[in-house]
Amino acid sequence: MEKLRYERPVIKKLETGMPNKFGLRTEYYPKTQIDGVSIKELIKEHGSPLFVISENTIRSTYQQAKRAFTTRYPKVQFAWSYKTNYLNAVCNVYHQEGSWAEVVSGFEYDKAIANGVNGKKIIFNGPDKSRNDLTKAIKNDSILHIDHLDELYTIIELADELNKKPRVAIRVNMDTGIYPMWDRFGFNYENGQAWDALNKIMRSGKMDLVGLHTHIGTFMLSPNAYSIATSKLVDLALGLQQKYNHEIHYLDLGGGFCSRNTLKGAYLPGDDTNPTFDDYAEAITTVLINSSFPQEKMPTLILETGRALIDDAGYLITSVIANKRLSGGKRATIIDAGVNIMFTSFWYEHKITPAQNFTHYSEDTVLYGPLCMNIDVIRESISLPLLNKGDQMVIHSVGAYNMTQWMQFITLRPKIVLIDMDERVHVIRDKETIEDIENQESTPDYLKKFNL
Numbered sequence: 190m191e192k193l194r195y196e197r198p199v200i201k202k203l204e205t206g207m208p209n210k211f212g213l214r215t216e217y218y219p220k221t222q223i224d225g226v227s228i229k230e231l232i233k234e235h236g237s238p239l240f241v242i243s244e245n246t247i248r249s250t251y252q253q254a255k256r257a258f259t260t261r262y263p264k265v266q267f268a269w270s271y272k273t274n275y276l277n278a279v280c281n282v283y284h285q286e287g288s289w290a291e292v293v294s295g296f297e298y299d300k301a302i303a304n305g306v307n308g309k310k311i312i313f314n315g316p317d318k319s320r321n322d323l324t325k326a327i328k329n330d331s332i333l334h335i336d337h338l339d340e341l342y343t344i345i346e347l348a349d350e351l352n353k354k355p356r357v358a359i360r361v362n363m364d365t366g367i368y369p370m371w372d373r374f375g376f377n378y379e380n381g382q383a384w385d386a387l388n389k390i391m392r393s394g395k396m397d398l399v400g401l402h403t404h405i406g407t408f409m410l411s412p413n414a415y416s417i418a419t420s421k422l423v424d425l426a427l428g429l430q431q432k433y434n435h436e437i438h439y440l441d442l443g444g445g446f447c448s449r450n451t452l453k454g455a456y457l458p459g460d461d462t463n464p465t466f467d468d469y470a471e472a473i474t475t476v477l478i479n480s481s482f483p484q485e486k487m488p489t490l491i492l493e494t495g496r497a498l499i500d501d502a503g504y505l506i507t508s509v510i511a512n513k514r515l516s517g518g519k520r521a522t523i524i525d526a527g528v529n530i531m532f533t534s535f536w537y538e539h540k541i542t543p544a545q546n547f548t549h550y551s552e553d554t555v556l557y558g559p560l561c562m563n564i565d566v567i568r569e570s571i572s573l574p575l576l577n578k579g580d581q582m583v584i585h586s587v588g589a590y591n592m593t594q595w596m597q598f599i600t601l602r603p604k605i606v607l608i609d610m611d612e613r614v615h616v617i618r619d620k621e622t623i624e625d626i627e628n629q630e631s632t633p634d635y636l637k638k639f640n641l
């Protein structure tokens with residue numbers, strides 16, 4: 190048996206207002222590998238910090254979500270939310286699983302087309318679709334989710350110009366008991382805007398109204414909000430059936446399901462308290478099953494789930510740069526990953542685990558990133574064992590939004606690797622180089638010289 194390392198006895202301040210006298214649950218095991226691939230090897234090969242994506246977790250999470258819905262409702266279609274993570278390799282795993290593409294800009298639209306997604310299976314959301322974007326999407330028979338009347342009138346014009354009947358839906362916003370309400374997108378249900386837009390579409394006769402869409406918010410802790418949203422969309426669909434004898438093909442409930450992450454300030458870990466796919470599926474499908482659609486005319490349920498599908502599949506491996514004591518005595522550890530690549534540390538208390546064996550003694554620590562900026566804090570307070578310069582730690586559940594909202598600030602963005610189903614490692618985005626960044630710049634001739 191290996192001799193245990195001596196640890197000096199310590200006196201620890203009690204944490205008040207916590208679930209037990211030791212504070213929140215602490216990690217007792219190091220994370221030394223991801224899907225069978227050693228973290229130390231990954232860092233040696235690819236450098237630090239390093240984003241790692243687990244294909245296995247993507248597929249198994251997707252299967253879990255799909256099972257939760259398809260066991261409760263016969264017609265379900267997922268559409269991958271590109272803005273949540275639009276690395277092509279990641280999008281294509283979802284497309285291989287059968288997911289359509291859900292895009293919110295011309296840039297994302299072009300990405301989906303370049304990935305080989307059939308235009309008919311692209312849902313185009315968002316308030317800013319240029320005339321050019323709309324033209325392209327109409328020609329490809331993509332589905333336009335109309336956000337405002339200005340867009341609606343542009344589509345009518347284009348329908349005439351292109352001599353096509355664009356496939357459209359409207360985005361509906363509504364009161365689901367969650368505040369503040371996301372009423373800046375789409376047409377409001379309660380004040381009649383949504384019904385008005387639907388009538389304008391039907392009376393024009395220029396568009397093929399195929400669905401109804403809503404996206405009520407993100408990280409929604411209440412499944413009941415989805416029940417309310419579903420019943421309001423059902424109400425509009427039945428109204429169309431009654432007034433125009435017009436059938437809606439699908440109801441799209443958007444995204445917004447929670448991942449397993451823990452929101453800042455939450456009392457208990459998200460893993461224990463956040464609703465599951467089954468909870469959301471039950472809330473939505475119960476309303477659909479009980480609705481008065483005729484049996485053969487049940488609409489397809491479309492889901493644009495983003496963060497709940499990808500968060501847990503993403504890891505960020507980071508290395509300790511230094512330890513120090515703040516003026517008040519609190520321990521601070523500086524790591525090589527900052528908020529520029531970890532945008533979600535503003536919202537979540539990410540789970541963080543050391544990547545090597547550690548002592549049992551742990552201490553309340555603030556984790557700083559390397560940016561020369563006061564807001565660069567990855568965790569304000571986390572109980573961590575002693576880590577030395579050069580040690581690694583793993584930040585969990587970073588798959589959603591970090592790799593799309595990251596910014597290049599005072600340094601270059603790191604590599605991203607994907608571990609496939611056979612534990613092979615693929616670089617799916619290379620580390621940036623100074624040339625990548627400066628390619629966009631040009632210096633006027635008269636500014637090229639100076640004497641210092």
Ligand SMILES: *Cc1c(COP(=O)(O)O)cnc(C)c1O
Pocket residue numbers: 270272273291293314315404406407408443444445446493494495496497589
């Ligand atoms: C961002 C977005 C999604 C995905 O949202 P999540 O909260 O990540 O699930 C889905 N639909 C639309 C329209 C969006 O803007």
